[in-house]
Amino acid sequence: MTTDATSSGPPTGLRESKKQETRQLISDVATGLFLAQGFEQTTIAEIAAAARVAKKTVTNYFPRKEDLALDHQDAFTASLAGTVTGRQAGESALSALRRAFADAAADADPVAGFSGLDFARMIADSPTLSARLRDLHDLREAALADALADATGSPRGDITPRTAAALLGAVHRTLFQRIQELTLTGQDNARISATVIAEADSAFGLLEPSLADYAAA
Structure with a gap:
């Protein structure tokens, strides 16, 4: 015994x-x-x-x-860095993030911003939650900067990965806000997905001249 x-x-x-x-x-x-x-x-x-x-x-x-x-916050802050770390062979950070966003939008992933009307309204009506969401976007961008530094062999805190993360993070922040805006108008997820996938193509396209080959695996 x-x-x-x-x-x-x-x-x-x-x-x-x-x-x-x-x-x-x-x-x-x-x-x-x-x-x-x-x-x-x-x-x-x-x-x-x-x-x-x-x-x-x-x-x-x-x-x-x-x-x-905001119980998805850990997945949210790690999402962009994780995409860069797990990018495919020969894939740049921009290409990986662009692909991952399209997949998330097609799946109406809550981490990408698909929260439903009631939840989106709750966040919009709460100064506390709105402020916390801005903090989470900042934390996600900082994690992305570290991942880009590691991917390119640069020191963490170096200006180049920080700048690249700021540009890529801004596109994701804008698309997240766009999903929330469309949700608040009462559109369903299928329609929102179709809209933001097309808009994401244009938004990410703006970064192609500077980041097309950056941090290629």
Whole structure:
């Protein structure tokens, strides 16, 4: 008979599964309340009560209230850098990012900005969420700059990858905002996808003269 200390509690996999379930429950409850009564008007205490957990449990999983609403933020900030790191042989950073955006738009990916009308309105109506979203765009651009520096063998912080990241990040930021704008007009995802894929072709095309071969794998 084993006396392993780990046998006194549930297996690690089960504990992690329960944590993920709790996190998802809190996120789902919070989103429902945000959509029903507005982000600014909803308190952490209300979310905790609705989810039937302690207030501290909510803040342990989500240190900031904005984290409850923008639960794709980690994937969002890493998305452009990840595309550059995983680009195909012979593919430039611009080509990889252009391809990845077209794929995301075709799939109506929430990380690209396809959030649905109610969610888009919630963000537009909240100064806190709008400000946090701008911060996330900045963080995504900074991560892209580091990925471009690594891809080209430049020091992190070098002006060239930072400038390239600023240009590429600006296109993605503009397209994200465009998706949100079209969502707020009530257009469905299929129509929005068709519009922004065509517009993305023009937007990325503006960068071809300077970045067509930059950071080719």
